[in-house]
Amino acid sequence: MIDFTFTEEQEMFRKAAREFAETMVASKVPEMEETGKFSDDLVKALGEAEMMALTVPEEYGGLDLGYTVRMIAIEEISKVSVAVGMMLQVCALGIEPILKFGTEEQKKRYLPAMAKGERIGTTAVTEATGGSDPTGIRTSYKKEGSDYILNGRKCFITNSHIGDTITILAKDSENPKAFSTFIMEKGMEGFKATREEHKVGMRGCNTGELALENCRVPAENLIGDEGKGMRVALAAIGDVGRGGMVGCALGLQAACLEASIKFANERILYGKPISYLQTIQNKLADMKIDLEAGQLLGYRATSMQDKGMRSSNEFAVAKYFTTEAAQRAAKMAVDIHGGYGCMEEYAVSRYLRDSFVLGPSAGTSDIMKVIIGRWALS
Amino acid sequence: MLKIIVCVKAVPDPKEAHKIKIDPATKTLTRADVPLVLNLLDKNAMELALLLKEQLDAHITVLSMGPPVAGNIVKECLALGANQGFLLSDRAFGGADAYATAYTLAKGIEKIGEFDLIICGMASSDGSTEWVGPEMAAFLKVPVVTRVNEIVEFGGEWWKVKASLENGYRLMQVKLPAVFTVSRELNTPRTLSFSGIIKARKKEITLWDLNELGVLEETVGQKGSPTIVSSLATVNSKRIAEIISGTREDKVEQLVQKLADAAVI
Numbered sequence: 298m299i300d301f302t303f304t305e306e307q308e309m310f311r312k313a314a315r316e317f318a319e320t321m322v323a324s325k326v327p328e329m330e331e332t333g334k335f336s337d338d339l340v341k342a343l344g345e346a347e348m349m350a351l352t353v354p355e356e357y358g359g360l361d362l363g364y365t366v367r368m369i370a371i372e373e374i375s376k377v378s379v380a381v382g383m384m385l386q387v388c389a390l391g392i393e394p395i396l397k398f399g400t401e402e403q404k405k406r407y408l409p410a411m412a413k414g415e416r417i418g419t420t421a422v423t424e425a426t427g428g429s430d431p432t433g434i435r436t437s438y439k440k441e442g443s444d445y446i447l448n449g450r451k452c453f454i455t456n457s458h459i460g461d462t463i464t465i466l467a468k469d470s471e472n473p474k475a476f477s478t479f480i481m482e483k484g485m486e487g488f489k490a491t492r493e494e495h496k497v498g499m500r501g502c503n504t505g506e507l508a509l510e511n512c513r514v515p516a517e518n519l520i521g522d523e524g525k526g527m528r529v530a531l532a533a534i535g536d537v538g539r540g541g542m543v544g545c546a547l548g549l550q551a552a553c554l555e556a557s558i559k560f561a562n563e564r565i566l567y568g569k570p571i572s573y574l575q576t577i578q579n580k581l582a583d584m585k586i587d588l589e590a591g592q593l594l595g596y597r598a599t600s601m602q603d604k605g606m607r608s609s610n611e612f613a614v615a616k617y618f619t620t621e622a623a624q625r626a627a628k629m630a631v632d633i634h635g636g637y638g639c640m641e642e643y644a645v646s647r648y649l650r651d652s653f654v655l656g657p658s659a660g661t662s663d664i665m666k667v668i669i670g671r672w673a674l675s
Numbered sequence: 676m677l678k679i680i681v682c683v684k685a686v687p688d689p690k691e692a693h694k695i696k697i698d699p700a701t702k703t704l705t706r707a708d709v710p711l712v713l714n715l716l717d718k719n720a721m722e723l724a725l726l727l728k729e730q731l732d733a734h735i736t737v738l739s740m741g742p743p744v745a746g747n748i749v750k751e752c753l754a755l756g757a758n759q760g761f762l763l764s765d766r767a768f769g770g771a772d773a774y775a776t777a778y779t780l781a782k783g784i785e786k787i788g789e790f791d792l793i794i795c796g797m798a799s800s801d802g803s804t805e806w807v808g809p810e811m812a813a814f815l816k817v818p819v820v821t822r823v824n825e826i827v828e829f830g831g832e833w834w835k836v837k838a839s840l841e842n843g844y845r846l847m848q849v850k851l852p853a854v855f856t857v858s859r860e861l862n863t864p865r866t867l868s869f870s871g872i873i874k875a876r877k878k879e880i881t882l883w884d885l886n887e888l889g890v891l892e893e894t895v896g897q898k899g900s901p902t903i904v905s906s907l908a909t910v911n912s913k914r915i916a917e918i919i920s921g922t923r924e925d926k927v928e929q930l931v932q933k934l935a936d937a938a939v940i
Contacts, residue, residue, distance in 0.1 A: 305747065306872060309754060313867035320866055347869045360869055 301593070303369075310366050314373035317346050322377045329380055329501025330647065335459055336501070339381065344414020348374075349388045352537075353396065358409035364537070365599040368544040375548025376555075379651040380502035382548055383658070386541025387455040391418020393533040394464045394478055398521040407462055407480065419456035420538075421465045421481075421507050422530050424449065429664040431527065436509060437470040438477060440523075443516045445479065447487075447509040455658070457505035458490040464520060465507075466530040478526035480518040487512030498650030535609035536602055538659040539616040543595040546619035546655050550591060553626035553648050554584045557633045564635075571633070580629045587622035594618055610672040617665035620655040627652035677733040679724045680787065682780055682795040682811070683752060685711035685745035689800055702904045703770070704801070711741075713748040716796025718864035719857045723794055723826070725756045726862065731830055734758050736787055740768055740779050746880055754867055754875040761787060765884040770897030773802065777810030779895050782888055784815060790852055797822050797856040808856035819854040820847050824861050 303311070325336045343349065351367045353359020367389065375382030392411050395403055410416040427433025436449025447467055451457075461483045469475035481488055493505040521529045558581060561572035571577050594615035601608040627649040631638035638645050656662055687695055687709040696705045713721075724735045737752040739745050740763040749760035763783050771779065784790060793815075798805045805821065812819035820838050827846070828835035834851060837844045839858050885892060893899060919926045919933075934940045 305750070306876075309747075309751065309867065309872050310869060312751075313754075313869055313872060316866035346866075351869070360873060362869065362873075366869075 307366060307369060310362070311369045311373055314348075314370040315376075317342075317348070318374045318377040318381075321346070322374060322381050325381075326378050326501075326647075329378070333495060333500045335380075335384060335503050340414065340417065340459065343381075343385060347412075348385055349392070349414045349418075350412035352389055353392060353408050353412040357396075357404050357412060359412040363599075363603040364540055365596060365603055368540055368547075368595060368599045371541055371544030372548045372551070375545045376552045377548075378501075379545050379549050379648075379655070380499040382545040383499050383502045383541075383654075384456060384459075386538075386545060387420070388414075388418045389537050389541060390420040390533050391456075391460065391462055391464055393537045394420065394520050394529045395480065397532060398478075398529045399480075402517070403480065403520070411462060416461035417456055417459050418462050418464075419454060419460040420530065420533055421451040421454045421457075421463055422534065423453050424451055428453070429660055431466060431476070431530065434466060434468055434476075436465070436467045438467040438479070438514075439470045441513075445477075445514045445516065445519070447479065447512045447514055449509050450491075451507040451509075453494065453504060453657075454507055455502060455504050457503060457507055458493055459503050460490075463507070464530070464533070465509075466526055467509075469524065472524070475524035476527040476530075477523050478520045478529040479514050480520060481509075481512075481514065485512055485514070496654055498647070498652065498654040500650075534659055536612055539609070539612040540595070540599060540602065542655060542659045543591070543598070543612065543615045543619045546616075546623040547588070547591055547595055549623040549648055549652060549655065550584065550588045550619065550626045553623070553630035553645065554581065554588060556643075556645050556648070557581060557584065557630045560634050560637070577633060580633055584626045584629055587618075587626060591615070591619040591622050610668065613660075613665045613668040613672070616659065617662050617669065620652075621662055623655050624652040677727065677731050677792065678736070678790045679727060679733055680736045680738055680784055680790045680793045681717070681720050681724045681752065681757065682793065682807075683717040683721070683737055683739045683748055684714045684796075684799045685739065685741045685748045686714045686799050686801045688712045689715070697907045697909055702907050704907075711744060711748065713751055714796055714799045714801075716798060716800075716857065716859060718796075719859055719861050720794040720796050720855075721752055721755055721757070722862045722864040723823075723855070723857055725865065727792075727829065728756065736761065736790075738780060738783050738787065739763070740771070740776060740783070742769075743882075746882070749880050750875060751867065753878040753880070754871040755865065756871060757878075759878065760880040762880055762882050763884075763888060764882055765888075766896075767885045767892045767898075768896045770900065771895060772900035772902035773804045773806035774810055774901055775895055775897075775899040777807045778814055778899065779888070779890065780807070781811050781814035782890050783883065784811075786883070786888060792851055793817075793854040795854070795856055797858050805856070808854055812854040815852075815854070817852050817854060818849050819856070820849055821856045822858045823855045824858045826861075 321342045325339050350359040351362045354361045371382045371386050411418045424434045438445045438447050463481045465479050465481050487510045491506045491508045561577050562570050564571045598608045598611040598615050630645040631649050634645050637643050687706045691709045694709045698705045727733050735757040737749050737757040737760040739749050746762050749762050753760050795808050809819050822839045823836045824839045825837035835848050919929050
């Protein structure tokens with residue numbers, strides 16, 4: 298029989314993440330909204346709360362709690378700040394390629410500090426010429442002795458400027474069909490973060506460009522086999538990246554619903570709270586249905602992932618559904634709030650802006666449909 | 676080694692308080708739909724115990740009385756850093772007032788064995804009597820300090836603590852073993868940690884029912900409670916909007932009069 302319930306321990310992990318979000322994250326949101334910068338204190342707090350250690354095995358300094366607990370944590374944090382949920386989820390994108398494809402030496406060298414949050418992780422695939430279709434990237438590598446020389450430019454990279462350990466996809470300059478993934482470290486000569494983006498939402502979550510100019514990378518930084526890096530990068534994005542986005546979207550959906558219920562119970566119209574009006578109840582019901590369905594899709598996928606099963610198609614479905622639902626939920630939440638929904642004092646205006654950043658991250662909804670269509674036809 | 680016992684209570688989640696209803700027949704609270712959480716002031720009690728454990732050689736035991744689901748809050752305390760947990764759970768314990776609760780907890784403490792310090796929140800968010808701590812001290816025949824808001828000197832045989840009053844504080848010197856009931860101002864409770872939850876996997880919760888506790892049924896629960904609830908009522912607070920009309924001067928005069936009548940000014 299299928300068990301759709303969380304264990305008592307998973308509920309306790311949810312409580313721990315919620316307490317962290319309420320006590321440590323909530324107070325930082327106004328500052329992040331105003332400055333557009335991620336809080337250094339929050340980076341430290343996330344590390345101390347072991348938020349980056351969830352999927353890292355104990356032998357590398359992690360907690361080995363798996364992907365369901367990771368989604369629980371991201372969901373709870375995103376209820377308070379999707380920007381922080383996004384920053385956290387992308388840290389795992391830096392960790393995953395090393396964890397799944399790295400050598401024992403690489404794992405011992407990088408993972409303990411990444412698990413502690415002492416080194417912030419991210420991954421860099423997207424470029425102006427390729428993201429959803431990574432074969433279109435132009436960042437290249439060329440072997441020189443035992444080293445590699447990398448040149449190119451990555452864009453829309455989350456944690457670009459705050460990241461310390463970054464896994465990066467590049468194309469063989471002499472063979473356009475061969476791709477490799479490298480571990481880059483902040484401060485390497487010829488490697489730097491350049492332009493910082495100003496997004497419509499998720500303010501405070503750092504996004505920007507990375508430039509590589511004749512950057513010499515030692516062979517020991519190559520992840521997996523040379524020429525087989527596409528698999529390394531896509532494995533991280535397909536399951537972990539989309540799973541993270543599902544967590545962010547579920548958190549945002551829940552926040553929209555909670556804010557809407559609160560407002561609808563407090564706002565009096567025709568002598569009664571507007572929650573008595575069927576038209577408002579319909580919106581709340583739609584949001585609730587989407588949230589329930591999204592949780593089933595999302596946690597079904599993480600449950601498969603925790604069992605070691607292939608789950609990228611299931612994550613594509615969950616990612617499509619939850620990020621689209623989050624946009625619907627944010628629109629309905631703003632509608633329920635009426636004029637107040639347009640005021641920045643009310644969190645729902647932020648939710649609406651944040652919801653539009655969920656779609657393109659880790660693959661747009663249209664790309665998810667391409668993947669899901671292929672799955673249906675296979 | 677300092678032996679600390681922290682008494683904790685599972686109370687209806689204050690965030691879901693609007694779901695609590697009064698059963699007019701039994702005059703009790705109907706709270707089946709409301710999740711139970713660790714009483715907020717008991718978190719301050721746990722925090723004091725944990726801070727003492729960090730500075731002294733201490734062992735923390737958590738004790739609660741409640742339905743089996745209250746085991747979750749005992750588990751939570753184990754995840755926060757307590758060493759062992761006990762839950763007193765039996766249908767016969769149900770409906771206990773402060774006196775019967777204090778008696779049952781005192782019996783549990785006697786069965787656990789020796790202790791140096793018992794800490795509990797000064798009140799529960801559902802009952803708010805502030806009686807359980809002092810009554811428990813009376814049953815155990817040890818001194819009690821209520822509303823502790825600062826530990827001034829600790830570690831020796833005699834401890835010095837500040838206890839809050841409405842307009843100040845009392846500076847108290849107390850010899851252990853003793854009971855402290857603590858106020859919110861005492862500290863800022865820590866939050867649960869992921870690794871704490873993992874460590875709690877290996878910590879056991881001991882469950883004691885009426886027989887294992889060795890008490891008579893008529894001394895516990897509703898039967899052992901001298902308190903009689905004569906009535907319970909829901910207080911409805913509604914906002915009333917009133918439009919004042921007239922000239923500007925009239926409106927100000929009327930408004931001032933209404934505020935004065937309502938004792939606002």
